[in-house]
Amino acid sequence: MNRRIDITLTVNGERVSRSVDTRLHLIDFLRTELGLTGAHTACEHGVCGACTVRLDGDPVRGCLVMAASLDGSVVETIEGLSDSGEIRDLQEAFVARNAAQCGYCTPGMLVTAADILTQAPNASREEIREHISGNYCRCTGYQAIVDAVEDVLKSRRKSEAA
Amino acid sequence: MKWPAMGYARVESLDELWQVLDAAGPEAQILAGGQSLLATLSFRLSEPSGLIDITRIAALRGVSVAGATLRIGSLTRHAELGRDPLVAAHAPILAEAAPLIAHPAIRNRGTIGGSLALADPAAELPACVVALDATIVVASRGGERRVPAADFFQGLFTTDLQPGEIITAVEVPVATPASRQTIVEVTRRSGDYAMAGLAAVLAMRADGTVDAARLVFFGVGSGAEIATGASAALIGAPLTRATIAAAQGALADDLDPPGDLHGGPELKRHLARVITARALDTFLASAEQAA
Numbered sequence: 001m002n003r004r005i006d007i008t009l010t011v012n013g014e015r016v017s018r019s020v021d022t023r024l025h026l027i028d029f030l031r032t033e034l035g036l037t038g039a040h041t042a043c044e045h046g047v048c049g050a051c052t053v054r055l056d057g058d059p060v061r062g063c064l065v066m067a068a069s070l071d072g073s074v075v076e077t078i079e080g081l082s083d084s085g086e087i088r089d090l091q092e093a094f095v096a097r098n099a100a101q102c103g104y105c106t107p108g109m110l111v112t113a114a115d116i117l118t119q120a121p122n123a124s125r126e127e128i129r130e131h132i133s134g135n136y137c138r139c140t141g142y143q144a145i146v147d148a149v150e151d152v153l154k155s156r157r158k159s160e161a162a
Numbered sequence: 163m164k165w166p167a168m169g170y171a172r173v174e175s176l177d178e179l180w181q182v183l184d185a186a187g188p189e190a191q192i193l194a195g196g197q198s199l200l201a202t203l204s205f206r207l208s209e210p211s212g213l214i215d216i217t218r219i220a221a222l223r224g225v226s227v228a229g230a231t232l233r234i235g236s237l238t239r240h241a242e243l244g245r246d247p248l249v250a251a252h253a254p255i256l257a258e259a260a261p262l263i264a265h266p267a268i269r270n271r272g273t274i275g276g277s278l279a280l281a282d283p284a285a286e287l288p289a290c291v292v293a294l295d296a297t298i299v300v301a302s303r304g305g306e307r308r309v310p311a312a313d314f315f316q317g318l319f320t321t322d323l324q325p326g327e328i329i330t331a332v333e334v335p336v337a338t339p340a341s342r343q344t345i346v347e348v349t350r351r352s353g354d355y356a357m358a359g360l361a362a363v364l365a366m367r368a369d370g371t372v373d374a375a376r377l378v379f380f381g382v383g384s385g386a387e388i389a390t391g392a393s394a395a396l397i398g399a400p401l402t403r404a405t406i407a408a409a410q411g412a413l414a415d416d417l418d419p420p421g422d423l424h425g426g427p428e429l430k431r432h433l434a435r436v437i438t439a440r441a442l443d444t445f446l447a448s449a450e451q452a453a
Contacts, residue, residue, distance in 0.1 A: 001168075001169025001170060001171045001182075001186055001190070001211075001212035001214075002169060002170065002171070003167060003168070003169055003170070005170055022165075022167070022168055022169065022170040022213075023164055023165045023166070023167060023168070025165070025200070028164075044163075044164075044204050045201040045204040045205060046197060046200070046201045046268065049265070049267065052267050055270075058241070058267075058270040059266060059267045059270060060267050060270055060271050061197070061267050061268060061271070063200075063204075064196055064197050064200045064201060064268070064271065065196065065200075065271070066170065066193070066196065066200065066213070066215075068170040069170070069172065069193075069196075069215050069217070071172070112266065112267065115266060129352075130261075130352055131266060133265055133351070133352040133353050134264065134265025134266065134267055134268065134353055135265075
């Protein structure tokens with residue numbers, strides 16, 4: 001079996017081709033090969049959520065995905081989500097509610113929070129907490145993050161009703 | 163730490179898998195969702211010579227019903243289990259279990275086949291399939307064989323899977339109007355492995371009489387553990403607080419939990435009794451209404 005694998009995938013809407021070492025996980029691939037440093041490496045064994053990115057439309061742990069397995073995949077990172085404007089209201093709410101302190105968990109937290117907006121638009125505070133339970137934040141105590149997500153859920157529901 | 167050096171191959175069909183498995187040798191491992199396997203690489207708990215990625219094998223996907231059997235492809239992800247209408251209708255305990263497994267991002271990748279093949283003693287799905295009296299469908303180059311779930315699990319991280327075999331599907335007898343299924347667990351934090359958990363599947367008549375019961379614990383031993391005494395204590399009589407208490411009492415002989423990071427055996431025994439009542443109380447309401 002090969003220890004270098006050729007892959008072609010789509011990252012934030014752009015097609016990229018690379019030959020990758022099998023030791024590389026998705027996050028190291030994004031950071032070292034593509035210079036996309038928004039997704040963070042932290043625990044590197046699937047516990048903390050700082051590396052959460054979107055793969056084929058769903059949030060995943062980037063540290064638990066082999067870069068070598070990505071041929072034909074579609075990856076979206078916080079850079080792509082920021083540029084597209086998809087989560088602008090969420091990012092503004094994080095600022096307004098002081099939901100980012102040191103900022104290390106924030107990119108992963110935003111990718112997970114964006115999932116709540118689409119998957120559970122009527123989520124209660126309790127359900128928001130449950131949904132972000134796999135994303136660790138050591139600064140905020142989560143209260144401000146739940147506030148921010150709840151604000152966006154409410155304002156999106158209001159604008160949809162209007 | 164970073165993963166060890168290893169090979170990687172992606173296969174698109176079972177035929178291709180058998181060829182690659184032969185060429186790769188016994189030190190290679192199958193990669194499905196990777197949510198446990200890749201973490202063990204980080205800890206260097208495993209150092210496979212290579213990983214064979216089966217996630218693009220179409221034959222391992224999909225959920226379907228044929229007659230009285232629900233067939234769940236081994237690559238079915240936990241998130242899919244949680245939202246599949248056939249699973250919800252025919253094996254509701256699996257839909258109920260899905261949100262208890264880790265966190266959303268992990269459920270988007272982890273597969274039922276991977277969870278069953280790993281046989282983590284605190285995992286939900288092994289206990290569920292044993293409680294459901296499901297059949298594990300296993301394939302190798304030589305063909306297919308079917309193993310009752312209760313025989314498939316053989317202890318701590320140990321199954322009946324032989325070298326060169328993979329799980330292709332799980333076959334579950336569909337729920338009937340008599341079926342009562344639920345899963346209850348205790349965790350310190352949402353998404354953690356259970357300190358103690360119970361998958362309970364009963365068959366109950368309209369008058370509340372219990373015709374069959376299978377209480378399967380997880381997180382309190384070396385794997386999915388059928389509590390034979392507690393299950394038997396429920397059978398043949400209407401479900402009442404008294405029969406639930408009898409089942410709780412029988413756990414003393416059914417379970418022999420080791421201590422772990424959370425606490426000693428007595429803590430586990432206590433939690434097992436607590437979740438037995440929590441699980442069975444949900445059926446009590448419907449039994450009392452009928453009476």
